Amino acid sequence: MSLNIFMQQLVNAASLGSLYALLAIGYTMVYGILRLINFAHGDIFMLSTYIAFYAMTSFLLPWYISFAIAIILTILFGILLERGAYRPLRNSPRISIMISAIAASFLIENLAIVIFGGRPKAFPSVPAFSKIISISGVSTSSISVIIPIVTFIVLILLGYIVNQTKMGMAMRAVSKDYEAARLMGINVNTVISFTFGIGSGLAAIGGVMWGLKYPQLIPLMGLMPGLKCFIAAVVGGIGDIKGAVIGGFILGFGEIMIVAVSAFLPYDLSGYRDAFAFVLLIAILLLKPSGIMGKSSVEKV
Amino acid sequence: MKEKTLRTLSWGWWLKNLVTNKNNLYTIIAIVFTLLIIGVLNNTLDNYQIRIFNLCAIYIILALSMNLINGFVGLFSLGHAGFMAIGAYTCALLTMSPEVKQMNFFLKPIVPWLANVQLPFPAGVLIAGIMAAVAGALIGAPVLRLKDDYLAIATLGFAEIIRIVFTNLQSITNGALGLKGLPNTVNVWWTWGIAIATIIFMILLIKGSYGKAFKAIREDEIAAEAMGISLFKHKMMAFVIGSFLAGVGGALLGHLMGTIDPLMFRFLLTFNIVLIVVFGGIGSITGNVISAVIVTIMMEILRVLDGKMDFGFIEIQGIPGLRMVMFSLILMIVILYWQRGLMGTKEFSWSWLGKISRRVVFRTKDC
Structure with a gap:
């Protein structure tokens, strides 16, 4: 492997890691507040990509408006999902939730199959993002560079929201x-809705960028990234936003x-790519179940 | 030492009970009666219906095995598809004839130590179960220390790993191409025989001291441990038995379908079983048996939704995929508004039936 190819792979890894990080934050925030694995998070991500796709192809909107619509609708959908599927069960056993x-x-997946059709669709390419740029011999599409930059900006914004604003404090x-938060007069329901909104928004930002980078849409496209990003959140220490980012990048x-x-090994390992996340998960659960950034908690009787 | 004598005592008591108790006589009569019904149905149903009938029995086995882990011990495990895959592949590779194997493995030849093996079907099913149980033990040892959602995601992860490994082991499992032409040896006697054996085994297990320990762990782990119940031993036991049954179910399913491939054992398969268990009531054997039959038959009936519907006055073009939407909706509604499911944690028993019938009789007498 020449240095050039290695650098190219590094850029690819950085953009994939950023996408994973964006999704993982949604998991970790929801888990931090509700102690719930939001299994539907990957499907919210899928929805955002499809909304952007339809806005661009059926309604012929320019890409920036389409992406904005996709992000807003996905946020609304995330909030609705929490209202419909999780709020009625707030006091039920965890298995039920x-x-x-x-x-x-x-x-959501099956509805997507019915509404969008099971056949794969091609995400329209946006000229601004599909340019090939080359920096000192390393050539890559511009989206691979833009993804980490956008992610970085979004993370700074998120850090501001969580650490500086009143809502973030809540x-x-x-x-x-x-319980204590509720007793101190915080409207827990609003906070939870807000959290789902932010998580879905980040998933939507990841979703449209995913569509630009890997332009093949299928209704089940959220399943694997969803599971993997939950794993990223666990690896980083669930409930911790920094941890989720670290976990996403590791993955x-x-x-x-x-x-x-695997290009250098006698046995082709690339088929095991999807297994990496799960092996990592099991390793981290055995070695440090609280994750890289997590604090270990003591179980009280 | 003392524990052991107590257990043998309880078993002895149980054996004596079997002979003298009237209820057990009823049970034996009921089993004979069920076998008769199966025999009659076997001769009257057409091929397609017999296939569904077989499927009902297989789903009973699978639902009970999941119910043991999730319902009675309260471990939320989502690894069923993986154990089923192990069972299905083991049984298929052991029972297929060398010629069929050669035909299947055209991309890459099969490993020599598997090429010429051919065992009878019962041995294949048994080894399938044992292989799944061994996998369950290997997976359970590290994973069962985890709780709730961590356990769920870890077992789900293992099921995915198994599937990915099977997709990539071209010379053992034939990779993504799958295996075709499995010997068509499954009939109602196999499936329902194993299903009835499973039901009886489950009832005995749950009624015995182990069942009490399982339920204690489900209700409160810390209290159970304080009472001297070994958490790890009991969790492991339930997990291994559950995996064994999942392996057997997978083997039967593979032979019923006649062809298997790794895509068959996706998370969707586990989801189906979760649906059955939730619908029947988490922690009720009776409920699970009933719901396994209902859900399996419903799944076939709802196939109408995917095809063209003709109501005489209006004709609706079928929408492929609507069936699964209905199923997800049903599960959603059951879990939101009807968490107990069909039976909750209640079980059918002869005394319960007697109570009901007596109540009916007395009420008529009052009038």
């Missing part, structure tokens, strides 16, 4: 202690490197 999440995920309070780099390295 999880089954509800799985059912919601399957409902979010942190609810995730620290749900992105690991996957790309497996493909890159």
Whole structure:
């Protein structure tokens, strides 16, 4: 592997890692507040890509308006999902909530198959993002460079929201202690809706960029990234936003490197690319179940 | 030592009970009666219906195995598809004839140690179950320390790993091409025989001391541990038995379908079983048996939704995929508004039936 190819793979890994990080944040924020794996998060991500696709192809809107519509509609959908599928079960056993999440995920997927059709669709290419740029011999499409930059900006904004605003403070309070936050006069329902909104918004930003980078849309496209990004969140330490970003990047780099390295091995490992996340998950659960950034908690009797 | 004598005592008591108790006589009569019905149905149903009938039995086995892990011990495991894949592939590779294997493996030849193996079907099913149980033990040992959603996602991860490994082991599993032409040896006696055996085994297991321990763990792990129940031993036991049954179910399913490939064992398959367990009531054997039959038959009936519908006055073009939408909706509604499912944690028993019938009789007498 020449240095050039290695650098190219590195750029690819950085953009895949960024996409994973954006999705993983949604998982980690929801889990931090509700202690719930939002299985439908990957499907929200899928929806955003499809909305952007239809806005661009059926309504012939310019890409920036389409992306804005996709992000706004996805945020609304995320909030509605929480209202419909999770809020009625807030005080139920955790197994029930999880089954509800799985059912919601399957409902969205199957509805998508019915409405959008099962055949793969090609995401329209936007000239501004599909240019080939080359920096000192390393050539790559511009979207691969734009993804990490956009992600970086979004993360800074998110950091501001969580750490500096009143809503962010309320979010942190609810995730620290749900009951106490409620007693202190925080409107927990609003905070939870807001969290789902932010998580879905980040998923939508990831979704449209995913469409630009990997322009093939199928209704089940959210399933695998969804599972993997939950794993990224667990690896980083669930409930911790920094951890989710770190986990997302570890996953992105690991996957790309497996493909890159298997070019030199006698046995082709690239088929095991999807297994990397799960192996990583099991390793981290056995070694440090609280994740890289997580604090270990003591179970009280 | 003391524990052991107690257990043998309880088994002895149970054996004595079997002979003298009237209820057990009823049970034996009921089983004979069921077998008769199966025999009659076997001769009257057409091929397509018999296939569904077989499917019902297989889903009973699968639902009970998941119910043991999820319902009675309260471990939320989502790894069923993986264990089924192990069972299905083991049984298929052991029972297929060398010629069929050669025909299947045209891309890459099969490994020599598997090429000429051909075992009878029962041995294949048994080994399939044992292989799945071994996998369950290997997976369970590290994973069962986890709780709730972590356990769910870890078992789900293992099922995915198994599927990905099977897709890539070209010379053992034939990769993504799958295996075709599995011997067509499954009939109602196999499926329902194993299903009835599973039901009886489950009832005995749950009624016995192990069942009490399982339920104690489900209700409160810390309290159960304080009472001297070994958490790891019991969780492991339930997990291994559940995996064994999942492997057997997978083997039967593979032979019923006649062809298997890794895509068959996606998360969707686990989802179907979760649906059955939730619908029947998490933690009820009776509920699960009933819901396995209902859900399997419903799945076939709802196929109408995917095809063209003709109501005489109006004709609706079929929408492919609508069936699965209905199913997701049903699961959603059940879990939102009817969490107990059909039976909750209640079980059918002869005394319950007696109570009901007595109540009916007395009420008529009052009038």
